Amino acid sequence: MNKILLPLAIAAATPVAISQCTITPPGVSLAQNGVLFDDWTAPVPIGFAFTFGGVTYTDMYLSDHGMAALNNGGTPAAPPAIPFTYEPTSANLGAAGTALLAPFWSDHSMFYNTVAGTNIGELWIDNTNGTSCTVTWTDVETYIDGQPFSFQMTLFNDGRIIYSYDDRVCNEGSAFGGFGLNAVVGMSDSLAPLPAPSDLSTLPVVTTNEIFEEFVTSAPLTCNPLFDLASSVLEFIPTSPGWVVVYTPPPAVCAAKVTYGTGCGGLEVDSNLPMLGTNWDITTSNVDPISPVAITFFGNSQVNLPLTLVFANADPMCSVYINTILGSLSAPAAAGVATASLAIPSNPVFAGSILTAQSMCLTLANPANILTSNGLEGTIGN
DSSP, rough: OOOOOHHHHHHHHHEEEOOOOOOOOOOOEEEETTTTSBBSOOOOOEEEEEEETEEEEEEEHHHHHHHEEBBTTTTTTOOOOTTTOOOOOOHHHTTTTOOEEEEEEEESSSSSSSSTTEEOOOEEEEEEESSSEEEEEEEEEEEETTTTTEEEOOOOOOOOOOEEEETTTOBOOTTTTTGGGEEEEEEEOOSSSOOOOOOOGGGGSSSSEEEEEEESSSSSSSSTTOOOOOEEEEEEOOOOOOOEEEEEEEOOOOOEEEEESOSTTTOEEEOOOOOOOSSEEEEESSSTTTTTTEEEEESEEEEEEEEEOTTSSSSSSEEEEESSEEEEEEEEEEEEEEEEEEOOOGGGTTTTTEEEEEEEEEOOOSSSOEEEEEEEEOBBBB
């Protein structure tokens, strides 16, 4: 790229709203769709001695409904599966009969989407490093056929607990209705009565082992407008007894990329993720053998205009997919492939900005002697 235009291209990138990155499950799959339905797993090792409420635990039962029941080799037993697992209430939280952790207790499913005709949801665990244990619920859906979402719980050997949520969690009410409309986030050592609920996003400090927030949704498959934990992280720091809660909004903008449109003559462009402090490697494939290079042009928004508006004798299948030319990079082609690298500054001010890209090469296949690729949009982020 012209070195003068490089900072201009980055600076002109279009900013977008910030959202939390997708939660990626570490470890191994513990239960796939259809295997765990309104139920608990067998006792699963935590991987270390975890202290909660003055009691040490080595194992936990896990529910598809976003809960963990602490135990030692199966003692005490898990709460009843039905209807307990799909009735998330503060009363049930305090009557579980065992220490219960609820990163997101709601009537969601790891079973089947009747509209798409596909299985959904998966439960993951990473419990092998001896200092932390992470459980992840991925792409579960509110019963039935709600939008998919993911969330995560991590236990640490110093007693801390972290709950994390992706931006799709919205506390939809269950189609089952009743208590299934609710969601509970928190924890209890099963000693009733429970204290008053907390607003977890306001950094509460409590002196009891029980802490929770209860969300009540008014209608089935309707997101609760009062649910305020999407795209956030909750850290619970033990004070024995009690907790200090640290609420963290999303700390990062997600790097993302998407292709759009169709190239002519088979010319295609794709890339890695445009992450801060790295190179955005844009690969053009199916470069015509007569073209020694592919040239990649940069804009900051998508368009779709026939190339014939620029070159009257161009292939009518060729289109322009970027709104302007902020700069360009050329890369030598070898075996029909050319990769151009755009350095992305590490400065976080660029996070959330958008660049578009499109490549061009020479050809003898049309009178304009030009082939153009599809479009590529990248969101700069982490």
